[in-house]
């Protein structure tokens with residue numbers, strides 16, 4: 001085991017703090033770019049896989065695409081006139097990040113295939129241990145691990161005994177050809193809904209094992225013509241206008257979830273009309289949720305309702321009893337013979353996976369959060385100095401461009417790093433009393449939102465408190481405009 005103290009910050013003005021970024025997905029790449037722009041190169045990006053782009057590397061299932069418009073799902077400083085669709089396919093988004101990483105010179109700073117297994121705040125620094133046994137010291141720790149990347153596998157009897165192919169949507173076997181196969185998919189979230197069209201187009205039969213129906217808004221996904229792309233190259237203002245338009249739509253959508261009113265009625269109507277396009281009343285009834293639209297994360301798809309009505313698609317609503325070597329047995333004793341079983345069973349919310357982070361007085365983050373997640377403005381945590389989260393719990397993680405949210409967070413963290421660089425402070429952790437008051441305000445505000453209207457969802461913790469932000473993105477931006485040092489405990493000030 002080695003411990004490297006080289007290049008650590010002495011606390012003297014002008015000294016460069018050493019920064020650790022965990023994750024080379026959308027927000028980790030962004031953080032690295034902004035550091036380099038400021039001339040800071042004393043940082044490491046740890047990435048547990050062998051490639052960049054996070055969720056877009058992990059999710060390669062058929063039909064994977066962004067569910068917010070591409071012109072908002074790109075860095076504000078790196079517009080991409082070449083997007084081929086309104087909602088770009090996953091591989092195109094992945095290629096965008098690969099290109100950006102090279103264009104901005106981030107790749108040499110990334111340690112690929114290196115997982116952070118422990119992070120401990122000791123002697124005013126973060127001691128970071130990686131899976132290969134190495135240890136390094138850092139002044140600042142930036143968690144850029146995204147909200148959803150730890151796969152949830154269902155605990156279903158017999159799953160290990162299935163003799164066909166079986167994989168999670170976020171661990172897709174690219175070599176498996178499902179053409180002409182009997183395919184089953186467990187789950188009805190965004191991943192499942194997006195894949196119903198491509199799977200059913202080639203499979204002999206697709207059985208969707210549904211535990212809970214979902215509201216799905218019909219969102220057309222037209223391809224941009226070569227002429228439209230050329231125009232966006234020639235007149236960049238068109239791309240900026242498109243971005244502004246979809247950001248505005250996102251803001252309206254966010255407001256619909258926050259309070260009752262005409263925006264909410266518009267969304268409800270759109271959901272109902274998409275459902276009404278299902279002609280068979282029995283199927284329509286199966287697909288009808290018993291909770292309000294937007295209570296769970298809204299699913300966007302331009303292909304689901306048409307695809308689910310294909311003759312080779314069955315929606316099975318009887319509960320699964322077990323998996324057998326031949327397929328799935330439902331509790332009514334029916335055997336569903338399958339060649340491929342897909343687990344579209346989602347993720348553990350990342351905030352649940354923080355046992356390895358230990359702050360002041362040896363307290364682990366998991367312990368600090370054992371009675372519910374508490375953050376200061378989504379970005380930092382009392383007792384965990386210089387630990388910053390990008391797109392953390394209590395940030396707006398609903399149907400918005402998370403790139404816009406990450407840009408707000410990175411701007412805030414950069415200001416904190418600046419204060420450390422200038423020698424104003426060595427370390428900062430939010431005050432307990434301020435954080436408690438902040439969380440109380442959030443809880444009070446959640447009462448009016450749609451997320452607490454009665455449904456189960458990965459947004460909610462065990463007490464039914466949403467892990468999102470009860471305000472529009474503009475309010476979040478305002479909250480994270482600049483660090484308020486009086487709300488922090490400062491070390492070395």
Ligand code: NAP
Nearest residue numbers: 065066067154187188189190191192211212297344345346
């Ligand atoms: P998800 O929304 O969490 O859906 C998981 C599904 O698996 C649910 O239908 C759940 O049923 C079912 N399930 C879990 N365990 C089960 C069990 N033991 N037996 C039967 N069913 C079980 O997961 P996801 O579809 O992967 O989406 C997760 C999130 O990722 C989305 O909300 C979205 O934020 C993001 N995402 C985004 C995109 C995009 O941008 N295009 C695409 C995919 C995912 P219950 O509902 O009954 O629990």
